[in-house]
Every structure is written in structure tokens, then in C-alpha cells.
Amino acid sequence: MPEPTKISETVSINIDGQSYELPVVTGTYEEKGIDITKLRSQTKYVTLDTGYKNTGATKSSITYIDGENGVLLHRGYPIEQLAEHAEFLEICYLLFIGELPNKEQLDNFKAEIKAHMGLPENVKHILNALPDETHPMGMLSTVLSAMTGFFPDSLDSWTDEKVRWASIYRLLANMPVLAAYIYRRQKKLDYIDPDPSLSYVGNFLNMTFGNQDEKVAEALDTLLILHADHEQNCSASTARFVGSSHVNLFAAIAAANNALWGPLHGGANQKVLEMLQGIQDDGGDVAKYINKAKDKADPFRLMGFGHRVYKNYDPRAKVIKKYVQVVLDQLNIDDPMVEIAKGLENAALEDEYFSSRKLFPNVDFYSGIIYRALGIPVNMFTVMFALGRLPGWMAQWKEMREGKEPIGRPRQIYTGYTKRDYIDIESR
Numbered sequence: 001m002p003e004p005t006k007i008s009e010t011v012s013i014n015i016d017g018q019s020y021e022l023p024v025v026t027g028t029y030e031e032k033g034i035d036i037t038k039l040r041s042q043t044k045y046v047t048l049d050t051g052y053k054n055t056g057a058t059k060s061s062i063t064y065i066d067g068e069n070g071v072l073l074h075r076g077y078p079i080e081q082l083a084e085h086a087e088f089l090e091i092c093y094l095l096f097i098g099e100l101p102n103k104e105q106l107d108n109f110k111a112e113i114k115a116h117m118g119l120p121e122n123v124k125h126i127l128n129a130l131p132d133e134t135h136p137m138g139m140l141s142t143v144l145s146a147m148t149g150f151f152p153d154s155l156d157s158w159t160d161e162k163v164r165w166a167s168i169y170r171l172l173a174n175m176p177v178l179a180a181y182i183y184r185r186q187k188k189l190d191y192i193d194p195d196p197s198l199s200y201v202g203n204f205l206n207m208t209f210g211n212q213d214e215k216v217a218e219a220l221d222t223l224l225i226l227h228a229d230h231e232q233n234c235s236a237s238t239a240r241f242v243g244s245s246h247v248n249l250f251a252a253i254a255a256a257n258n259a260l261w262g263p264l265h266g267g268a269n270q271k272v273l274e275m276l277q278g279i280q281d282d283g284g285d286v287a288k289y290i291n292k293a294k295d296k297a298d299p300f301r302l303m304g305f306g307h308r309v310y311k312n313y314d315p316r317a318k319v320i321k322k323y324v325q326v327v328l329d330q331l332n333i334d335d336p337m338v339e340i341a342k343g344l345e346n347a348a349l350e351d352e353y354f355s356s357r358k359l360f361p362n363v364d365f366y367s368g369i370i371y372r373a374l375g376i377p378v379n380m381f382t383v384m385f386a387l388g389r390l391p392g393w394m395a396q397w398k399e400m401r402e403g404k405e406p407i408g409r410p411r412q413i414y415t416g417y418t419k420r421d422y423i424d425i426e427s428r
Helices: 039-043 079-085 088-097 103-115 121-129 136-150 152-156 161-187 200-209 214-227 234-243 249-261 268-281 286-294 315-330 336-350 352-356 363-374 378-402
Strands: 006-015 018-026 032-034 063-066 071-074
Touching (some): 071 079, 079 214, 121 161, 136 161, 136 249, 214 315, 214 378, 234 249, 315 363, 336 363
Antiparallel strands (some): 063 071
16 A cells, blocks of 8 residues: 655745744645645735635555656556456446456446346436436436435435445446437437347447447457546546535436536537537638647647646547547548548647647547547536446545545635625615
């Protein structure tokens, strides 16, 4: 096991002529954090960090990211190795438990998932009752929130470890079922119930399309691995923050799912496909759009390049890139958008304008092409993202719960009126 974070030094802060010593916490890779836990009680001051861009809200041993060097580790394992050698359910086990499973442990883990697979018929009734125009993410959040009604024992998932694991297994087992049901609801197709004899991804493909393909399943399994967790992003932080009120796991995951819905988070790969479609509709001139992206006066933006965290090539993009052609070849698809995407990538990587700004392709640049090849509607891309990100949300929630972290309650700097007296409506 790695050593816990340690107090290595202190920093001084001077307020009104008085000096206060604040401890510095050092992480595994020597990253530093000034511990301001007692700042307000000692000084009556708080820090202001809009968007929490410079605030460490928790200590975590799940995922490490070095954005400057393009490094992503889960429990210490490089994402490239996990994507090449492991399967998605191994990664789920790793995120929850902290170690890779042996064969017996993985078999038992899969058996628990299969034992919890299957949803009541009323889930279909809920989906059928929603308006046809309902966004797939809205459908997903609706059913996730309703699951406490189908599994009322889940209300004790915060306090009862047995219930907690049952809730984890249920979500992991049935998220693919929900995603497949939502696809078929949107297409007005009959639902296909899960088949526990199939693999995790193979079962999803069968429930969704009525068939499965081994190579396509392998590519999709890898894509799920690449989305499994990404440290304290918006949706993972939401799972922890909402969960800190001791709400049940289903409610915390529904909240995380809603956070993912936003176009600045989970909807990014949808924006990539919309951009590629626009370029194709305009004749497919890659050079024209590269120049437009470099023109500050032009509203066009190159989607799928750059990342808030990575200032180097997104390591997940390097992995998934090779699967794009595998899926297209296996499904016998000749997609002109792929050539446009390759042209954009090559032009951007060779152009000093983009390389100097660290605008490299990210995982969203390629994932949307694979989803499109599979026949997933663009507005369901974020549901697929949620399917992959689910174990990360649950691992973050579980870690927060086991760490007995307090309820989230940020402070603020008030900028409104000072105290005013009420004026009668006739006098205003």
C-alpha cells in the first residue's frame, strides 16, 4: 500500500500583522496542498476560488493525473496497460477495492453482478410514459432516481455495508440494461431483456441491437475502461458532494449523471460529431477549418482538441484511436467523417499554432466516431459516457463514505446589499 499523505512543511500567512502557520500536505507524487481546514476558525478569513480550480476538496487514492505529461493512473496502474490487458469489470473491481482481482475474485465479482441483473417491468412503464421528445439523459436520470422505489432497502446504503454493495452491484449490472432500454425506447423498438450468459458488453450490444460482434465488443469494452474514472471532475465531485449528505447511492449517482449531461462535460463528443458533420456539409475542406480555428475573429472552434487537465496528448486518445478503424472495418463502414477527423488531427499536430497551445486530440475526438459507427444516436453519446463513468462515480462515493468526510458546505464572499428595511408595497 502507498504511504499516506504527509505533513512536510508549513507556510505562513500574515493577516492584520499576525502570522499564522498553515500545514502543507504532500501527496504520493510530491504534489503540494496548503491545508486551510482551520483557516476560518483561526482568522475569520475564507479563501475565494471560483469553480474550485485551485482547491483540493478531498484526499483520494483512486486516480492520479499528471496533465503536463499526459499521465493517467488508476490505483497506480497506467491507463495504457489497463486498456490493453484488462477488461472493464476488472477495472471496476480495481476502482472499488484498490487492487486487481485474481481469477477467483473476478469470477465472484461477475457472479454478483449477474445475480443482481434485471429490472422490474415498471421501469419500462416509466420510460414509455415519458414524452417522445425526452432527452436520453433525462430518461436515465428519471429511472436512476426512481430505483429507490424499486429497491427500498437502498435507502440504507450509507449505513449498511451489505446494502451498500447490493446497490453497487445493482447499478453496475443494470446501467447497460437502462442504456439499451433507452436506445430502444427512442427508436420505438421492442425491449430486449438481459441475457446473463453473455459478457458484460456483449449483453449490452445484444439488448441494444439484437446482436453482438466480438471485435466491436472489445473496442467498446476498451472505450468504457477509458471513461471509468477521471479524478475530481464535475460529475465525480457531484457524486461526492451530494453523497456527503448521507443520501442513498442511487440518488448520488442520479445527481452525478445530471452533472455529466452538460455540454461542457459529458456532451463534448457530441460537439465533435456536430463539428465534423458541419465540415462535411460544407465540402470537407480541412485546411479551411484549420484556418478558421486559428482566426480569433472567427466564431468556429475546433472541438475535441485540448483538455482542461491535459496539457499534452490525452493518453486515452492514443489508446482509442487504433480502435476506430477496427470498428469501421468490422462493420464494413466507409465514413467520410473519419477522413475529415484524420485530416484535422494531422493538420493540427503539424501546425505550430496548435502544438504551442497544447491543443492535442482528446478522447472525445475519437469516441464519438465509434458511437456513430455503432449506430448510437448523437443525443445518446452522453448516456454511453455515463455507462463507462459509473464505476468511477461509485468508487468516489464509496471512498468519501468510508473516509467519513463531512457534509459539503462551501463558504462565500457576500457582495449584496447591506441590511435594508422592508418598504410597504403602496410606498414603493
